[in-house]
Amino acid sequence: SAVISQKPSRDICQRGTSLTIQCQVDSQVTMMFWYRQQPGQSLTLIATANQGSEATYESGFVIDKFPISRPNLTFSTLTVSNMSPEDSSIYLCSVPRTGGVGETQYFGPGTRLLVL
Amino acid sequence: SQQGEEDPQALSIQEGENATMNCSYKTSINNLQWYRQNSGRGLVHLILIRSNEREKHSGRLRVTLDTSKKSSSLLITASRAADTASYFCAFREGAQKLVFGQGTRLTINP
Numbered sequence: 280s281a282v283i284s285q286k287p288s289r290d291i292c293q294r295g296t297s298l299t300i301q302c303q304v305d306s307q308v309t310m311m312f313w314y315r316q317q318p319g320q321s322l323t324l325i326a327t328a329n330q331g332s333e334a335t336y337e338s339g340f341v342i343d344k345f346p347i348s349r350p351n352l353t354f355s356t357l358t359v360s361n362m363s364p365e366d367s368s369i370y371l372c373s374v375p376r377t378g379g380v381g382e383t384q385y386f387g388p389g390t391r392l393l394v395l
Numbered sequence: 396s397q398q399g400e401e402d403p404q405a406l407s408i409q410e411g412e413n414a415t416m417n418c419s420y421k422t423s424i425n426n427l428q429w430y431r432q433n434s435g436r437g438l439v440h441l442i443l444i445r446s447n448e449r450e451k452h453s454g455r456l457r458v459t460l461d462t463s464k465k466s467s468s469l470l471i472t473a474s475r476a477a478d479t480a481s482y483f484c485a486f487r488e489g490a491q492k493l494v495f496g497q498g499t500r501l502t503i504n505p
Contacts, residue, residue: 320497322483327492371437
């Protein structure tokens with residue numbers, strides 16, 4: 280199994296500022312996923328980050344707002360830029376169990392963000 | 396893009412009782428997965444059922460899948476306080492994207 284850690288675990292930020300969330304995996308993975316979970320809601324995929332290429336963003340999410348880095352096969356960052364209270368959510372990174380289609384995913388513990 | 400629909404949204408039962416939650420979807424799937432989330436933390440995979448399977452067991456978990464009705468159910472038998480969590484169904488949309496249902500918040504009362 281993959282062990283995923285995220286930093287920070289939680290943060291309180293002022294509107295207009297930016298926060299960078301780190302995701303570290305204990306094994307090399309091709310794909311990493313970033314999800315947002317708004318309060319009391321389900322998970323929504325923000326983007327898929329492949330090492331060595333630009334991240335692929337889902338509808339409703341743009342690179343200027345959520346820039347992603349993927350410098351190597353075990354690490355990724357998600358930045359939430361120019362934050363507003365609507366960005367208050369849990370942000371989770373995730374990796375496929377084996378990388379194959381249809382396989383399950385491992386999730387990090389999440390970063391709980393509150394924007395004031 | 397679509398989300399799966401789950402019901403009930405919330406379920407509160409006594410310890411020892413069985414809990415059943417349902418998931419419906421609209422697309423064709425190769426498999427359907429169930430995840431648990433404790434207190435807004437990371438998700439943990441519970442069980443995967445393939446489209447050619449009708450029922451699958453794992454410990455106190457029983458999952459059924461009816462592809463003709465595009466629905467699945469998760470049964471937790473002999474519930475325990477530690478089962479208190481949110482449960483999400485999930486399925487693949489397209490090649491890679493995992494889509495989650497809206498979730499069922501389960502509370503087990505001692």
